[in-house]
Amino acid sequence: MNAPDKLADGAAAVWNTGRESRVPYRVYTDEEIYKRELERLFYAGHWCYVGLAAEIPNHGDFKRTFIGERQVIMVRDADGGINVVENRCAHRGVVFCQQNFGNAKDFTCPYHQWNYDLKGNLTGLPFRRGVRVKCEDGSAKVNGGMPADFKLEDNGLAKLKVAVKGGVVFASFDHAVEDLDSYLGEVKPWFERAFGEGRDGRGLKILGYSRQRIPGNWKLMQENIKDPYHPGLLHTWFVTFGLWRADQRSEMVTDRHGRHGAMVGYRNSGGRADVTQGVSSFKEHMKLQDERVLDVVPEAWWNGPTACMQTIFPSLIIQHNVNSVSTRQIIPLGPNAFDFVWTHFGFADEPEEMTRRRLRQANLFGPAGYVSADDGEVVELSQDGFLQREGGNTVCELDGTGTGGAPHNVTETLIRGMYAYYRKVMEL
């Protein structure tokens, strides 16, 4: 690690609670901890989400996005392969690509026209051999030019390691990162259920994007989707319509490191039960005027569960909740904010009616969604509390202080597991 490290007061002083079930508020607000997170979690040792292959179907199609705070470009080359390169010219560092999406034959920096192919190789630059001029005495000479030992191949764009699985594109600045299957570990079957060829190999159909800037620490969103305890309390729609509540059949899955998670649930019929007693968000008499928003049709690939919310540490959430499916990308912006980018999709060969159903159910999700808008709100309010004064820690002790999976959803075990892993990698 070559990051400047100013956590001078030492790990024990930072993680002064001594256990992962109590997360010091400081790890959500401290600039130095955040820098170490970028270096160790986003730029080394981990795979980050960059997009879906279906976003760039044709030769030359590209998408600009972020890994941590670094801009990267995901681009399909003439061989059909997907490359990810850093959006930073090797000459003067210019962030040369200024479009979020487009199609290009190659990339040329506007400043001095250094030119790169779609794999990020430098193919040429003006005046490399100098400029030939005639002198007054009639002789010729060459002005300028690059040194004789300048090699194009040593001056390409930063190229990332890329893995494409089930149409989902991951990349890493760390070429020594373990292979993606091993990285996903025990959540791999759930990933493959959503994307794998084991399902039926159909292509994805992009439905569009939602983007929100949430004034809270990025880890709070990982926690939110590792927290199966809040949906039946915060989100009236979930508890009232039985989409997610404490008495349903559910399963919490994590990998051997505790960094990824899958919250698997089976929708029940809703209505009154012990679990709704005293839950103020339960509305017994709530009825929709137009029930098409919840016109759920089971799909073969679900293979049982009606919801599976996956967290692929550190940057990705995969949403399957009834007929709404999306990826959600976490782009950190300092310790106190992150951008949250939703890509909703369907499947290429599905009937228009099913696509329409997904779009209707998308009213539940995203920055305005019935069961999502309030997640952004409470994340902001947590951050406000962290910033209010120094000291303090979270209490994540529902269902004990251990880590690992659980056969129910009345638990904060996935959050504890993530922080046990985090402490190890962050040396805190």
Add this chain to the structure above:
Amino acid sequence: MNAPGKLVAVELRYALEDLYARYVKCLDDAAFDAWPEFFTEDCRYTIRSRENHDRGYPLALLDFESRGMLKDRVFGITQTLYHQPYHQRHVVGPLLVCPGDDGSITVEASYAVFRTKQNELSEVFNVGRYVDVVVEDAGALKFREKRCIYDGALIPNSLIYPI
């Protein structure tokens, strides 16, 4: 599109100006129960990013296909969605009025919505344009379609109230 120079009847323009003035007052006054009444029963209401619109992606932040869905949203924002309360202030630009052949009227107008949270300064919240279809329904002008297309793709955290 209306042919250049073709004039819209003054009474119609005034009636439309009045419709938009009443519509934004309803939202700015947070009189949400009255909001669905500005629409026809089979209305379409969307809030969609310019990005999705320009790239032909159908996804919208909110996508409602009936007055019933609008009423469900009102229930959501008043009864179920936890959020920090805020005031909205809409400013709507000049209406571009294009009467269609079937008696409907397409209206396009820029809008800016400012958000003011308690103990915070006012801020620009959402900026874009309306692309609407207005029809006469039981003697009143109503929105058969209201498509809010916002310019900046990023929502400042969450969007709770209608635009």
